[in-house]
Amino acid sequence: MSEAPKFDSNDLTPPDDEDPDALALSALLSSRVCHDLINPVGALSSGLEVLDDPAMEGAMREAAMDLVRSGAKKAIALLSYARLAYGAAGGFGAQISLEDAQKALVDLFAITKADLDWGIGAGLAAKEKVKVLMVLAYAAADCVPRGGLVSIEGDIDNFTITATGKKLLLNDDLVRALGGDANEITPKLTPAFIASRLVETAGGAIKVERTEEEVIFRAAFGS
DSSP, rough: EEEEEOOOGGGGOOOOOOOOOOOHHHHHHHHHHHHHHHHHHHHHHHHHHHOOTTTTTTHHHHHHHHHHHHHHHHHHHHHHHHHHTOOOOOOOOOOOOOOOHHHHHHHHHHTEEEEEEOOOOOSSSEHHHHHHHHHHHHHHHOOOOTTTEEEEEEEETTTEEEEESSOOOOOOOHHHHTTTTOTTTTGHOOOOHHHHHHHHTTOOOOEEEEOOOEEEEEEOOOO
């Protein structure tokens, strides 16, 4: 029997002159979620295997419990984030609570090296705008891999997210994806590309700036 072909998300990358269709974007986004979850779920599995072994006692069992707790915390944070940032929460045209978005980001940042300073007001907002905010906030956390501060200021129609830290990283491919460039798009960049499309559809734009001290993401939606 011939071996089944292996799935490769790179096979879904569109030609240079085409944007990915809905099916390709769905597959790429699913791959992104799976990539984020594989490590914490793997940690859960490893911890449970140790706990299932009756010979494991004392420090080994406590270490396994720590692994389970850590894996569960990360998996829940990532799933809660993905539900709001990537999912169809509330249905078409629905609004999302900014308090829910803030809580999801607070929990997400608890498993990153960055701290979050939330400066957006409370209330309900169009879910498309909330998704863009959440995607840019997560991208900002990636810009300070050794720790730092991510500040969100403004209102949901026109906000600025600033990342400051000891070491700043800004991926050129991320900037292109936020500008709506789908060339060589990968699962990791798919949320950024979708965010660019959401802002563009609303008549706005995303701008990214880099200085020696900070990385700034600005999102402005049209009227």
